[in-house]
Amino acid sequence: MSRAIIRDSLSVSITVGVYGIAFGAAAVEADLSVLQACVLSLLTFTGASQFAVVGVLGAGGSALSAVTAASLLGVRNSFYGLRMAPILQVRGAKRLAAAQITIDESTAVSVAQEDKGLDAMRLGFWATGIGVYIFWNLFTFLGALGATALGDPAAWGLDAAVPAAFLGLLWPRLISKSARIVALISILMCTLLIPFAPAGVPVIACALIPFIFAFVGDRK
Amino acid sequence: MIWTAIIATSVIAFMLKYLGQAVPAAWLENARIQKFALYLPTALLAALVAVQSLGSEKNIVFDARSIGVVVAAVALFLKAPFPVVVLLAALTSAGIHQL
Numbered sequence: 001m002s003r004a005i006i007r008d009s010l011s012v013s014i015t016v017g018v019y020g021i022a023f024g025a026a027a028v029e030a031d032l033s034v035l036q037a038c039v040l041s042l043l044t045f046t047g048a049s050q051f052a053v054v055g056v057l058g059a060g061g062s063a064l065s066a067v068t069a070a071s072l073l074g075v076r077n078s079f080y081g082l083r084m085a086p087i088l089q090v091r092g093a094k095r096l097a098a099a100q101i102t103i104d105e106s107t108a109v110s111v112a113q114e115d116k117g118l119d120a121m122r123l124g125f126w127a128t129g130i131g132v133y134i135f136w137n138l139f140t141f142l143g144a145l146g147a148t149a150l151g152d153p154a155a156w157g158l159d160a161a162v163p164a165a166f167l168g169l170l171w172p173r174l175i176s177k178s179a180r181i182v183a184l185i186s187i188l189m190c191t192l193l194i195p196f197a198p199a200g201v202p203v204i205a206c207a208l209i210p211f212i213f214a215f216v217g218d219r220k
Numbered sequence: 221m222i223w224t225a226i227i228a229t230s231v232i233a234f235m236l237k238y239l240g241q242a243v244p245a246a247w248l249e250n251a252r253i254q255k256f257a258l259y260l261p262t263a264l265l266a267a268l269v270a271v272q273s274l275g276s277e278k279n280i281v282f283d284a285r286s287i288g289v290v291v292a293a294v295a296l297f298l299k300a301p302f303p304v305v306v307l308l309a310a311l312t313s314a315g316i317h318q319l
Contacts, residue, residue, distance in 0.1 A: 015302075022306050036222055043230035046237075048261060053229050055268055059275060063225040071232040073264050079257050081240020082248050088241075099238040155317055157310030160288025163272035164309030167289060170265035171296045182259045183266035190267035194275045202275075206267035211258035214252045 005113060009127035011110055012105050016047075017135025022165045023050055024143025029158040030058030034144040041140035044132065046103050048169050049073045055162060056200040065200025072207050081106040085119050101129025178213070185209050288313035 020041065027037035032054060049070035056066040060136045081102045087110065090098050095132050106129035113120040150156050174180050193202035240248065248254070273289035274280050288309035295305045 003233045019292050028280065032222060037224060040226050044233045046233050048265060049229060049233055052268060053225055055272055057222060057225060059271060066225045067228045067232065070229045073261055074236045076238045076257055076261050080238035081237055082245060083221045085241045091277055100234060102237045102249050113227055120223060122227035133234035155314060157288060157312065157314030160232060160285040160309040160313035161306050163289045164306045166265055166268045166272060167292050167296060168302045170269060170306050172264035173262045179259065179262050182262050186263040187270040190270040191274055191280060194271065194280050202265060203267040203271055205261045209263045210256050213259055213261050
């Protein structure tokens with residue numbers, strides 16, 4: 001049983017690790033150094049937020065806009081922590097480590113083991129979290145190094161790789177009709193705000209859409 | 221400025237991760253808060269796609285990069301894996317730049 005879980009964790013870790021190449025390249029395209037790209041992956045360690053930081057900075061946004069957009073994207077990890085806390089039952093240093101690797105993938109693999117009991121869920125969480133941490137950081141370094149060696153990013157199409165990566169992160173979330181409506185309104189609103197708001201602000205403003213959806217709409 | 225953004229993002233990202241483990245479960249179990257949290261990443265990622273593929277400073281443009289993103293969307297629709305999607309977008313944009 002545990003061998004199958006570790007195999008699942010490893011395959012998720014390697015697949016997600018490959019996104020790290022795209023992130024490393026995106027960071028360099030946004031004028032970050034290889035070191036800055038690697039520190040983001042080591043310390044922030046939550047992909048969508050990292051892409052948001054380099055996306056907003058690359059578009060000329062302020063540090064405040066970059067941090068705000070990234071942090072709004074990081075809010076979902078609080079809910080993953082909430083889901084994982086009663087399963088992991090950890091304190092002290094182990095809880096700090098668990099928090100750092102509480103991301104989409106570790107939570108998803110853990111929850112997928114629900115029918116196999118608590119030990120299986122714990123193993124899925126730790127194996128996936130640690131595996132993704134290793135591969136994500138390794139591939140960030142390789143991606144950043146590779147993009148630095150390429151020179152002019154636009155000539156290699158890296159300018160399109162960043163929004164394509166965002167689209168790749170968005171796609172699996174569009175499973176319900178409500179999600180597709182939220183995404184569509186967000187794209188329209190954000191595009192219309194581009195000429196009027198400083199870089200980064202149109203993205204942050206779109207946090208209003210799910211807010212209205214959740215707090216003004218009828219309770220379902 | 222870049223370092224400030226990196227450190228601040230990292231500190232807040234960690235606090236958000238830790239918060240879920242540390243606060244009483246009831247705080248985040250409200251149905252409306254759950255709904256907000258479910259759709260927040262969807263809205264932000266969609267907004268980032270829009271800005272990154274159509275925004276150039278304060279102008280709305282449709283350029284080589286935008287066409288690359290359209291190709292990425294088609295690839296995703298055809299269930300292409302992530303690296304292929306990103307590569308196709310890059311190749312499209314690079315190809316148009318070469319023209």
